[in-house]
Amino acid sequence: MRQTLRRSCSACARAKSRCDLRKPHCSRCAARNVLCVYANEPLSTTPPSPRRHQLSGFGSVDPFETYPQVRLGKDHVQRLIHSFLHKIAFQYYPLDLNPHSNPFLVSWWPLALGDPVLFHVSLQTACLDEEFFGRRGFQTSEQLMADSVVLLRRKVHDVALAMQDSTINSVITLATIEYGKGNREAAQMHVAGAKRLIDMRGGLQAVMQTSPLTARMVSWVSMLIIGAPQFETQDEDGNGDGISPIPEWSIPRFVEPSALSEADVEPETWNVFAHLYGIFHRANHTPLPLLRLHDLTSFVIHRLLSPSSPSEPPPAPLRSDCVRCGTILYMLLLQGPIYYTHAAILRKTTARLVAQLPAGGGASGALELWLVAVGLVASHDTPSYAAGQGPRISVLWLEAPATEYVFQSHWDTALGHDCPLVTFGPVQIAPFVTSSQHKN
Numbered sequence: 001m002r003q004t005l006r007r008s009c010s011a012c013a014r015a016k017s018r019c020d021l022r023k024p025h026c027s028r029c030a031a032r033n034v035l036c037v038y039a040n041e042p043l044s045t046t047p048p049s050p051r052r053h054q055l056s057g058f059g060s061v062d063p064f065e066t067y068p069q070v071r072l073g074k075d076h077v078q079r080l081i082h083s084f085l086h087k088i089a090f091q092y093y094p095l096d097l098n099p100h101s102n103p104f105l106v107s108w109w110p111l112a113l114g115d116p117v118l119f120h121v122s123l124q125t126a127c128l129d130e131e132f133f134g135r136r137g138f139q140t141s142e143q144l145m146a147d148s149v150v151l152l153r154r155k156v157h158d159v160a161l162a163m164q165d166s167t168i169n170s171v172i173t174l175a176t177i178e179y180g181k182g183n184r185e186a187a188q189m190h191v192a193g194a195k196r197l198i199d200m201r202g203g204l205q206a207v208m209q210t211s212p213l214t215a216r217m218v219s220w221v222s223m224l225i226i227g228a229p230q231f232e233t234q235d236e237d238g239n240g241d242g243i244s245p246i247p248e249w250s251i252p253r254f255v256e257p258s259a260l261s262e263a264d265v266e267p268e269t270w271n272v273f274a275h276l277y278g279i280f281h282r283a284n285h286t287p288l289p290l291l292r293l294h295d296l297t298s299f300v301i302h303r304l305l306s307p308s309s310p311s312e313p314p315p316a317p318l319r320s321d322c323v324r325c326g327t328i329l330y331m332l333l334l335q336g337p338i339y340y341t342h343a344a345i346l347r348k349t350t351a352r353l354v355a356q357l358p359a360g361g362g363a364s365g366a367l368e369l370w371l372v373a374v375g376l377v378a379s380h381d382t383p384s385y386a387a388g389q390g391p392r393i394s395v396l397w398l399e400a401p402a403t404e405y406v407f408q409s410h411w412d413t414a415l416g417h418d419c420p421l422v423t424f425g426p427v428q429i430a431p432f433v434t435s436s437q438h439k440n
Contacts, residue, residue: 010037021110068116070123071147072140083126085109092125092339095290103213108169115166117155120148121173128177148174156193159200165211168197172218176340179225191222195230203241204231219243220298221339227348229302246279246296248288253278259366265320272303273327297335304328305345318356325353326371329378350378 008019009026011034019026029036070077089104096102112118124144131138152170156162175190198218201207208215222230232242236250257277262270279288279296288296304324328349332342354375375384409420 011035021114022106067113068119070120071143072123076140077123080123080126080130083130084122088122088125088129091129094336095294095338107211107213111166111169115164115170117148117151117170118166120144120151121170121177124148124177125173128180145174145177163197163200165214168194168201168207168211168214168218171197172214172221175225176221179340187225191225191230194218194222204243205241208244216294216298217339219302223302223305224340224342224345227345229305231302233299233302243299243302244295245299246292248279248282248292248296249275249299251278251282255281259370260323265317265323268303269320269324269327272300273323276300276327276331294335294338297331300331301328322353322356322371323367325349325356326374329353329374333374333377346378347382347384350375350382351384354379354384 008017008021009029011029011032012019012026015028017028019028022030025036067077067081072080085099085105089102089109090097093102093104099105108118108122112122121144124141127141127144128138131141148170152167152174155167161167171190171194175187175194178184178190179187195218198204198207198215204215204219207218219231232240234240234242234244236245238244238250253274255278257274260270260273262274264270265273276296304327329346332346332349337343353371357371357375
C-alpha cells in the first residue's frame with residue numbers, strides 16, 4: 001500500500017484531528033500543552049532524525065515539508081517558497097521584521113501549506129517578483145494565475161470553504177495582482193468578491209476578532225484598488241461594524257492645535273485633525289507601536305476620503321479641503337506602503353492639494369508651511385512636484401548652494417534633529433560664489 005505523507009503534526013495525526021499547522025505549536029497542541037512535532041514523514045516510518053528536525057526550523061525551506069501540488073518543478077517551487085518567506089512576507093508587511101511574529105509567516109503561511117488556492121497565490125507573488133527582475137516575461141506567473149483561478153472557482157462552490165480566511169486572503173491578493181497588471185475590471189471583481197465573503201462572515205469586525213490580518217488587508221487594499229473606502233468607520237464610541245478607532249482616540253485631549261481652529265474647517269476634518277494632534281503629542285512621550293499607527297492611518301483615511309471618489313469630494317471650503325488632503329497625505333507618508341503600493345491614491349490627493357496651495361484659503365503661516373512641506377514630499381517624482389515648489393519661487397529666493405546649506409541646517413534643528421548649525425562665518429561671502437572662486 002502506498003505510504004501517505006502527514007498533513008498535520010504528530011499529535012493531531014494520532015488523534016485523527018484536523019491540524020491548523022500553526023508554528024511552533026498548532027492550536028490543538030497549545031490548548032492541551034503537549035509537544036507539537038511536525039514530522040511530515042510517511043505514517044509508517046520511524047521518527048525523524050535530528051538532522052531532519054533541524055531542517056524544519058522556521059523560515060527555512062524543509063525538503064521534507066509537504067505542500068499542495070503545483071505544476072512546477074520541485075526546485076522552482078522551493079525557490080519561490082524561499083523568496084516568499086524571506087522577501088515577500090516582509091515587503092507586504094514591513095511593520096514587523098521579526099520572522100517569529102510577522103503575520104505573513106506565523107499566520108498566513110501555515111494556512112497556505114494546507115490550502116491549494118492560497119499556496120498558488122502566495123507562490124505567484126514570489127514568481128512575479130522573480131520574473132519582474134529577471135525581465136524574461138511572465139509565463140510562469142500566468143500559469144500560476146490560471147491554476148489559482150481554477151482552484152478558487154472550485155472552492156467557492158462550497159459555502160463553508162468560501163468563508164475561510166485562506167479563501168478571503170486568496171481573493172484580495174488576486175485583486176492586487178490583477179490591479180498591478182492593469183486589469184482594473186478583474187481587480188474590482190475580486191474586491192467585490194472579498195467584500196461579499198466578509199459580509200458572509202458577519203462583517204468586518206467579526207473577521208477582525210478572529211483574523212485581524214485578513215480584516216486589515218481587505219479594508220486597506222480594497223480602498224487602494226477602488227480609490228475610495230469600501231468599508232465604513234465606527235463612530236466615536238466604537239459603535240458600528242466598520243473600521244474601529246485606536247484606543248488612544250478616546251483619550252480626552254489636553255492640547256489643541258494652535259495653527260488651526262474649529263471655525264476654520266469642516267467639522268469632520270477638524271475632529272480628525274484635533275484628535276491626531278492630541279495623539280501625536282502623547283506619542284512624543286510614549287511612541288505608538290507600528291501596528292497601532294497602521295490602524296490609526298486606516299481609520300483616519302477612511303474617515304477623510306469621500307465614500308464616492310477621492311478626486312471629486314463634496315464641495316468644501318478651500319482651507320478645509322487643503323487640511324483634509326494634507327492630513328491624508330501625511331498619514332500615508334508616516335506609515336509608508338503596506339500590503340500594496342498606495343501610489344495611485346497618493347498621486348491623486350497630492351495633485352488636488354498642490355493645485356489649491358497657491359490660493360491657500362487664508363491658511364496661517366504655520367499651517368501653510370506644513371501644507372507646503374507635505375505637498376513637496378508627497379509630490380516627489382510626480383508631475384505635481386514642479387507646481388509644489390511654487391511657494392518657494394514666489395518669494396525672494398536665489399539658487400545658491402551655500403545659502404541652501406545654511407538654511408538646511410536650521411531646518412534640521414527646527415525639526416528636532418541634533419546637528420550643528422551652519423553660518424556664513426565672520427567674513428560674508430556672496431552665497432553664489434564658492435570660497436575657491438573668491439580667492440581667485
